[in-house]
Amino acid sequence: MSYVRVEKPRPHVSLITLDRPERMNAMSFELVGPLYEAIEAVARDNDTRVCVLTGSGRGFCSGLDLEDHGVPPGIDGLPMSRIATRAMAFMSDVVPALREMPQPVIAAINGPAYGGGMCLACGADIRLAAESASFCQAGITNGLTATELGVSFLLPRLVGASRAFEILLSGREVDAREAERIGLVSRVLPDEDLLEAALSLATQISGYSAHGVAMTKQVLWANLETGSLRAAIDLESRNQLLVRLTTQNLEEAIRARKEGRKPVYED
Numbered sequence: 001m002s003y004v005r006v007e008k009p010r011p012h013v014s015l016i017t018l019d020r021p022e023r024m025n026a027m028s029f030e031l032v033g034p035l036y037e038a039i040e041a042v043a044r045d046n047d048t049r050v051c052v053l054t055g056s057g058r059g060f061c062s063g064l065d066l067e068d069h070g071v072p073p074g075i076d077g078l079p080m081s082r083i084a085t086r087a088m089a090f091m092s093d094v095v096p097a098l099r100e101m102p103q104p105v106i107a108a109i110n111g112p113a114y115g116g117g118m119c120l121a122c123g124a125d126i127r128l129a130a131e132s133a134s135f136c137q138a139g140i141t142n143g144l145t146a147t148e149l150g151v152s153f154l155l156p157r158l159v160g161a162s163r164a165f166e167i168l169l170s171g172r173e174v175d176a177r178e179a180e181r182i183g184l185v186s187r188v189l190p191d192e193d194l195l196e197a198a199l200s201l202a203t204q205i206s207g208y209s210a211h212g213v214a215m216t217k218q219v220l221w222a223n224l225e226t227g228s229l230r231a232a233i234d235l236e237s238r239n240q241l242l243v244r245l246t247t248q249n250l251e252e253a254i255r256a257r258k259e260g261r262k263p264v265y266e267d
Contacts, residue, residue, distance in 0.1 A: 002019070002034045003018065003019050003020040003025075003028075003030060003031040003034055004016065004017065004018060004019060004034040004035050004037070004038045005017040005019045005056075006038045006041060006042065008048070009199060010199055010202070010203050010206075011203075011206070012047060012048060012049040012050065012203075012206040012210075013048065013049070013050050013051075013052065013199060013202040013203060013206055014042045014045065014048040014050075014051050014052070014103075015051075015052045015054070015199070016035070016038045016039070016042065016051060016052070016054075017054055017055065017056050018031065018035070018053075018054070018055040018056065018060070018061055019056045020056075021055075021056045021057025021058070021059075022057075023062070023065055024055075024057070024058065024059035024061070024062035024111070024112065025056065025057070025059055025060065025061045025062065025117070026061070026062045026063065026064065026065035026066075026069075027061060027064050027065060027069070027091065027116045027117070028064075028065040028068060028069045028070045029069060029070040029071060029072050029073070029087075029090065030070050031065075032090065032091060032094055033073060035094060036094060036097060039094070039097045039098065039101060040097075042101065042103065043100070043101040043102060043103065048103055049103055049205070049206035049210045049213065050103055050104050050105075050106065050202035050203075050205045050206045050213075051101065051103045051104070051105045051106070051202075052105075052106045052107075052108055052198045052199060052202050053098075053105055053106070053107050053108070053120070053124060054107070054108040054109075054110055054194075054195060054198070055109075055110055055111065055117075057111075058111045058112075058132070059110070059111035059112045059113075059117075060107070060109045060110055060111050060112060060113040060117050060120075060121065060133065061113055061114070061116065061117025061120055061121075062112055062114045062115070062117055063114040063115020063116040063117050063118070063138060063139075064091070064115055064116055066142070071083075071087075072086050072087040072090045073090070074086070075087075091116065091148075091149065092148065092149050092150070094120070094123075094149070095119055095120065095122075095123035095149050095150045095154075096123075096150070098120070098123040098124060099123060099221050102214040102217070102218075103213075103214070103217075104126065104205060104213060104217050105123075105124040105125050105126070106124060106125065106126045106127075106128065106198050106201060106202055107120070107121045107124035107126070107127045107128070108128055108130075108194050108195055108198035109121050109127060109128065109129045109130065109133040109185065109194075110130045110132070110133065110191065110194055110195070111130065111132050111133055111134075112133070112134050112135075112136070113133065113134070113135050113136075114134075114135070114136045114137075114138050115136070115137060115138045115139055115148070116148065116149050118135045118136065118137055118151065119148060119149035119150060119151045119154070120149075121135070122150070122151055122154040122155055122158060122184075123149070123150060123154065125217060125220075126186055126201070127184065127185040127186060128185060128186060128187050128188075128189060128194060128197055128198050128201070129176045129179055129180065129185040129187070129188050129189070129194070130176065130188070130189060130190070130191040130194040131176050131188055131189070131190055131191055132176070132191050133175075133176040133179070133185070133188075134173050134174065134175050134176065135167075135173070135174040135179055135184065136171065136172065136173045136174065137151060137167065137168050137171060138171060139171075140168070140169065140170075140171040141171040146168035146169065146171060147168065151168070152164075152168070155167065155168065155184075157224055158183060158184055159182045159183050159184050160182075163182055176188045207262065208265065209243070209247070209249045209265040209267055210265070210267060211243055211247060211249075211265075211267040212243050212249065212265075212267075215239045215242070215243055216239075218239070219235055219236055222235060223235060223236075247265075247266075247267050248266070249263075249265050249267065252264065252265060252266070253265075
């Protein structure tokens with residue numbers, strides 16, 4: 001039995017669903033392993049232009065399963081010190097895996113996103129939240145740290161350092177409306193409308209040039225780590241020229257506008 005489902009509910013759109021509702025989609029090795037496989041399969045699918053990530057049941061992801069998280073793969077013969085570091089890397093690297101997908105990832109946050117679940121949401125490119133969604137970095141309330149899976153890098157860039165420090169150090173819950181107000185999510189929707197809204201946004205994005213969208217995602221992420229405005233502009237200019245000079249997309253956009261139709265980009 002796999003705890004992750006992959007479907008294609010609309011043309012050019014893949015839906016990855018964390019499917020362990022009885023444990024609020026908690027992150028065990030038995031769930032994260034199939035999640036890597038799903039991410040890799042969707043990333044390789046040249047027909048998929050946008051990916052939606054969500055959870056089944058009442059929650060998005062409640063973080064690490066504290067009762068039964070299982071054991072990481074490939075640890076035979078290793079001492080405990082190496083098992084621990086391998087286990088941590090196995091969990092942590094799922095966020096960079098989302099970043100490295102060529103397709104934009106829309107997180108449809110359908111309920112609590114705690115601990116690693118909040119990190120997964122932060123690792124997506126776009127976040128839409130249901131009214132029932134909430135966010136919390138619970139590690140600090142469990143005697144650990146609130147910093148894991150890249151959240152200390154991502155959250156300050158999403159909501160600002162002051163808010164991020166307060167949320168992470170206090171371990172408090174952020175509800176959907178506050179998340180929208182501080183910029184953690186783009187929109188809050190009624191629970192019953194969330195998935196449809198995420199799929200509609202995915203369909204809209206999939207109508208653009210797949211090459212242009214992938215290059216836009218690449219530059220947006222790269223420039224989160226860029227140290228100067230000039231370096232950011234240089235990267236933007238290189239990628240804009242690359243798409244302009246290697247496709248007929250702009251010409252097609254102009255023709256379509258004159259003919260009153262939607263453009264068909266062949267990249």
